[in-house]
Amino acid sequence: MFLDAFADALLLAFSPEVIFFVAIGIAMGITLGAIPGLSGDMAIAILLPVVFVLEPAAALGLLTGIYKGGMFGGSISAISFGVPGTPGSAATAIDGYQAKLNGTPNKALNTALYSSVIGDSTSDLVLIFLALPLAIVALTFGPVEFFALYAFSLLLISALTKGKVAKGVAMAALGILLAMIGRDPVGGSVRLTFGIPELAGGLALIPVLVGIFAVSELIIQLGRAWLERAQRITAETEKRAESLLGDYDPAKDKLTFAEFRATWKATSIGTTMGTLVGALPGAGSSLAAFISYGLAQRFSRKPDEFGKGSLEGVAAAEAGNSATSGSTLIPLFAFGIPGSATAALFGAAFILMGMTPGPRLIYDHTDVIYALFLILIYANLINLVLSHFLLPLYSKIAMIQSRILLPIVCVLAILGTFAAGNSVIDVYVLLFAGLFGVVLRLYSFPLAPLILGFIVAPGAERALRQALLIGRGEWTSLLSSPIAIGLYATAAIMIITFTFILRERK
Amino acid sequence: MKSTLTAMLSRQDFYTGLVTILVGVIGLLDIAYGNWRPGPGIGPHAFPQLAYIALVIAGLVIWIDVARGKSDERPDYLRVTLSTGVALVAIGMGMFWLAGKLGLGVSVLITLIGTSFLLTRDPLKHWQSTILVPVIASIVIWILFVWLINIPLPRGLLI
Numbered sequence: 001m002f003l004d005a006f007a008d009a010l011l012l013a014f015s016p017e018v019i020f021f022v023a024i025g026i027a028m029g030i031t032l033g034a035i036p037g038l039s040g041d042m043a044i045a046i047l048l049p050v051v052f053v054l055e056p057a058a059a060l061g062l063l064t065g066i067y068k069g070g071m072f073g074g075s076i077s078a079i080s081f082g083v084p085g086t087p088g089s090a091a092t093a094i095d096g097y098q099a100k101l102n103g104t105p106n107k108a109l110n111t112a113l114y115s116s117v118i119g120d121s122t123s124d125l126v127l128i129f130l131a132l133p134l135a136i137v138a139l140t141f142g143p144v145e146f147f148a149l150y151a152f153s154l155l156l157i158s159a160l161t162k163g164k165v166a167k168g169v170a171m172a173a174l175g176i177l178l179a180m181i182g183r184d185p186v187g188g189s190v191r192l193t194f195g196i197p198e199l200a201g202g203l204a205l206i207p208v209l210v211g212i213f214a215v216s217e218l219i220i221q222l223g224r225a226w227l228e229r230a231q232r233i234t235a236e237t238e239k240r241a242e243s244l245l246g247d248y249d250p251a252k253d254k255l256t257f258a259e260f261r262a263t264w265k266a267t268s269i270g271t272t273m274g275t276l277v278g279a280l281p282g283a284g285s286s287l288a289a290f291i292s293y294g295l296a297q298r299f300s301r302k303p304d305e306f307g308k309g310s311l312e313g314v315a316a317a318e319a320g321n322s323a324t325s326g327s328t329l330i331p332l333f334a335f336g337i338p339g340s341a342t343a344a345l346f347g348a349a350f351i352l353m354g355m356t357p358g359p360r361l362i363y364d365h366t367d368v369i370y371a372l373f374l375i376l377i378y379a380n381l382i383n384l385v386l387s388h389f390l391l392p393l394y395s396k397i398a399m400i401q402s403r404i405l406l407p408i409v410c411v412l413a414i415l416g417t418f419a420a421g422n423s424v425i426d427v428y429v430l431l432f433a434g435l436f437g438v439v440l441r442l443y444s445f446p447l448a449p450l451i452l453g454f455i456v457a458p459g460a461e462r463a464l465r466q467a468l469l470i471g472r473g474e475w476t477s478l479l480s481s482p483i484a485i486g487l488y489a490t491a492a493i494m495i496i497t498f499t500f501i502l503r504e505r506k
Numbered sequence: 507m508k509s510t511l512t513a514m515l516s517r518q519d520f521y522t523g524l525v526t527i528l529v530g531v532i533g534l535l536d537i538a539y540g541n542w543r544p545g546p547g548i549g550p551h552a553f554p555q556l557a558y559i560a561l562v563i564a565g566l567v568i569w570i571d572v573a574r575g576k577s578d579e580r581p582d583y584l585r586v587t588l589s590t591g592v593a594l595v596a597i598g599m600g601m602f603w604l605a606g607k608l609g610l611g612v613s614v615l616i617t618l619i620g621t622s623f624l625l626t627r628d629p630l631k632h633w634q635s636t637i638l639v640p641v642i643a644s645i646v647i648w649i650l651f652v653w654l655i656n657i658p659l660p661r662g663l664l665i
Contacts, residue, residue, distance in 0.1 A: 053655050166571065170526045170564035173557040177533070180557070184550035189543040191550055215594070223583060223590035225625045404635045407621035408643045411614055414598050415647065419657040427602060431595040438591045442581035443522050461553040468548050 009370030012057040013378070018371070021058045022379050025065020026386055032066075033073020034394055035405070040070015044345045045214035046413050048352065049206055049420030056353045057371045061379075063349055064372070067342060068120060068379050071285070071322050072387060075112040076394050079105060079314070088285030088321040091293045095306065095313030102309040106253040109391050111263055111311045112318040114255075117384045119271040119319035123326030124376040126275050127333070131362065134334030138359035143466035144477065146335075148484035150460035152491045153337045156280060158449045159495040168449045171440070175453020176460075178203055185458060186465055198425050205348050206420045207430035208454060210413055212447060213341060215430060216437025218410050225403035255311075263315035266296040270316040274323025279331070280339065280494065285324040287498075292320025326376060332357050333369070337456055341448045344455055352420070510573065517577035523568030530561030597621065610652060615644040 012018065029040040043066045051059035074089035079096030092112060099108035141149070158168030181192045182202025193199040270292035277288035296316030297306040306313045329346060331339040336358025338344035347357045355365050362369050387394070417430045440447060464478075471477020479485055514520050533554065542551045571577070581587070597617060604613035618640035623629040629636040651657050 050650075050655070166564045166567035167522075169560055170568075173530075173560035173564065176557040177554060180554050187543065187550050189550050191542075191554065216591075219591040219594050220587055222594065222621075222625070223587040226590055227583065227586060403625045404622070404639055407618050407625070407640070408647075410594065410598070410621075411601070411617060411643075411647060414601065415610075415614075415651050415657070418602075419651060419655050422658060424602065427598065431598045435588075435591040435595055438587060442584060442587060443518070444578040444581075445522075457553070464553065465548060473548065 005366040006370055008367035009374060012367060012371035013061075013374035015057070017055070018057050018061040018375065019382075021054070021062040022065040022375060023382055023386065025062040025067075026069035026379065026383050027065075029066035029069020029071075030073035030076070030383075030387065030390075030394055031069075033070035034076040039217075040066050040068075040073065041342055041345065042214045042217060042409070043070065044342070044349075045210045046409060046416060048210060048345065048348055049416035051349050052352050052420065056355070056365075056368045057375070059349065059353060060368070060372045061375050063346065064375050064379050065382075067325060067346075068383050071120065071325055072113060072116045072318075072383060073394070075116065075318055075321075076109065076391075079108045079112060088289055088324070089318075090286055091289035091317035092314055092321065094293070094317070095308070095310045096317075098307065098309035099311065099314065100309075104253050104309065106391070107255045107259065107311060108309070108314050110255040110388075111260070111314045113384065113387050113391070114260060115263065115267040115270060115315040115319040116322040117380050118267055119274050119321070119323035120325050120383075121377065121380045122271045123275045123278060123323040124373075124380070125326070126279075127326035127330055127376070128373045130330055131333040134330065135359040135362050138335050141359075141483070142481070143463040143470065144481045145483045145487075147460060147463040147467050147478060148481070148487040149335055149337060150456050150463060152487040153331065153339065153456065154449070154453060154460070155491045156494060157339070157452050159499070164444065164446060165495075165499070167445045171445050171447065172449040172453040175450040175455075176457040178208065178450075179454045179457035180461075185462065203429060204421055204423075204426050205351060205455070207417050207426045208433050209345065209348055209451060210417055211430040211433025212437035212440075213345075213451060215410070215413055215434025216441055216447075218406055218413070219434055219438045220441060222403075222406050222410075225406060259311060263311050265299065266292075266312040266316035267319045269296045269299065270319025270321075271323045274320040275327045277320075278324025278327035278340075285321045285328075288324045289317045289321040292316045333361060334359060336361070336459065338452060341451055344448075344451045347455060513575075514569075514572050517572050518580050519568050519572045519577035522578075523565045523572060525565075526561055526568060527565030530558045530565060533558035533561070610657075611644055611648040614647050615640060618643055 028043060032043045033040045044063050047062065047066070051063065054062065071088065074084060075092045075096065078084040078089040078093035079100055082093050082097035082100075084090040084093045096108045096112060099105060154172045158172045159165045177192065179202075181199055182190070183200060184191055190200050270289075273292040273295060274285070274288040277291060278285070293306075293313060293316050296312055297303045300306065300310075300312050302310065302312070324340075325342075328340045328343050331337045332343045332347050336347075336356070338347045338357070350357045350361065355361060355368070414427055414430065418424070418427050420426070437447060440450070467478060468475070471480065479488075537551045537555050537558070542549070597620075601613050601617045604616065607613075608616075619637060622636040622640055626632050626636050
């Protein structure tokens with residue numbers, strides 16, 4: 001049974017079509033990740049409506065490639081220009097850009113590449129070996145445990161995203177309310193439609209997700225392009241970087257094996273912390289990278305070099321950032337709960353392809369999920385090879401001004417959303433969700449809790465109502481399970497611990 | 507007391523907290539007095555009610571933070587960003603309206619060239635990025651959505 005499924009997965013994962021889409025995805029992810037203002041996550045959101053025209057393995061290969069490429073792409077602009085391409089690469093910029101100013105950008109970029117691939121691969125292996133046992137445990141869960149799990153995720157993601165607990169909780173509540181629009185799944189009555197009959201079917205996932213997550217960011221970037229600020233900053237950065245590298249000697253800027261070996265401890269710290277932090281809902285790659293950076297400095301033999309172009313600093317930050325990539329998918333595969341915005345996008349892709357995220361996902365679609373596991377591993381190798389040869393080109397890609405690409409990405413988002421549902425209403429929802437997302441971003445409300453709230457609300461409501469029906473309406477029945485009590489207690493302990501860590505970081 | 511209140515009123519998050527609380531209170535009033543049909547178990551209003559209560563509590567905590575001197579800064583370039591958002595909504599709707607008249611390919615081309623001209627100083631001088639890139643992008647988008655995905659939009663001048 002297992003061998004049959006694995007053989008099918010091998011055929012799927014290593015079909016030329018899937019390998020092609022993985023490579024395209026990686027190239028696309030690195031390109032977008034390298035351009036400040038654009039990101040791999042945005043590309044995943046924009047391409048979500050397109051995935052349903054591809055075979056599931058090819059679609060997942062494309063999204064995986066974009067995700068992994070985007071993770072590393074962010075570090076290219078961080079090192080080359082001191083401008084993090086993605087939030088996760090902010091810690092990489094500290095030492096990466098200093099290394100560039102010291103005349104060793106190639107060493108920093110290669111250190112970032114190798115530590116990124118090591119962190120990413122380890123995290124993927126943890127996902128592969130943990131997802132199945134956790135899914136088996138989750139199959140024994142009843143509504144009380146599942147409601148506790150949903151509450152656990154919502155609480156953690158609200159509390160940890162950007163460290164703004166109250167605003168995070170408000171966003172999770174708003175996401176839940178948006179998901180409540182339409183028919184009540186239990187009684188069938190219509191809720192929160194404000195008399196608009198088109199809303200009786202509820203808000204579709206794609207326009208809300210793409211609108212709030214991607215279009216809002218595009219609007220902000222377009223506003224900046226309108227002001228020509230980004231153009232000037234990039235031009236100034238380019239000029240300054242060129243002048244500083246006037247006597248740059250590429251021959252002296254090759255990463256030696258001894259130098260790579262010296263970063264091994266920092267890479268290990270980053271890999272471990274990134275994998276652990278990534279598995280927690282809401283903690284995110286930025287937090288993982290900064291924790292890894294701080295710990296690597298504490299345990300380094302040369303802590304004074306941190307902040308001055310230390311390759312250990314680059315390795316720790318980049319391994320910490322990339323090691324969240326596999327583990328952030330663990331809650332999605334095991335429990336059906338996305339622990340991050342990226343996992344939410346992958347969850348949406350599964351739903352679009354007719355696959356329900358959760359403990360039954362691996363059993364119901366064994367061949368596709370095993371193929372995804374294989375893709376996760378070999379995509380790192382493709383990333384390594386592509387990036388190794390194309391690093392000089394990628395640094396130039398980072399100079400592409402985002403204003404050239406922004407209108408094209410906007411048009412793709414609009415047409416893609418229409419294509420997904422053949423509905424003009426979806427396009428209106430997309431545009432207004434984008435505008436709403438802009439307001440939320442401007443007033444520093446974190447968006448990840450809203451997205452998670454929107455996605456998990458139907459399941460959480462079903463679990464709560466089932467649990468209370470079984471418990472004859474007694475709210476204390478929600479505490480009738482030791483697993484549920486354990487989850488609530490763990491959430492409380494983690495929130496307190498991470499609030500303390502975040503304060504230390506500030 | 508008066509100075510504390512004045513300080514609170516001058517902070518950005520006082521108003522974000524106020525809006526959060528107002529949304530929660532209006533929702534709770536709607537559940538209390540609105541036309542909600544009863545359903546099995548705790549009913550269809552229970553989960554939204556929890557969310558509204560969470561909104562009110564979150565708003566109050568934001569206010570407590572404001573009273574303790576914690577508040578996010580006023581957003582930069584608020585007017586420009588919001589104007590861009592409204593413009594994008596108008597352009598998006600306009601593109602869809604135009605697609606019905608001229609076809610998808612032409613409406614996308616006009617939209618891309620128009621926005622590129624808006625975003626670039628001396629657009630004719632930078633014709634590669636304001637004309638050539640939009641033309642290539644329009645052709646690629648047309649092939650992707652009309653040939654490959656086959657979305658049901660009028661093809662207009664580009665059949």
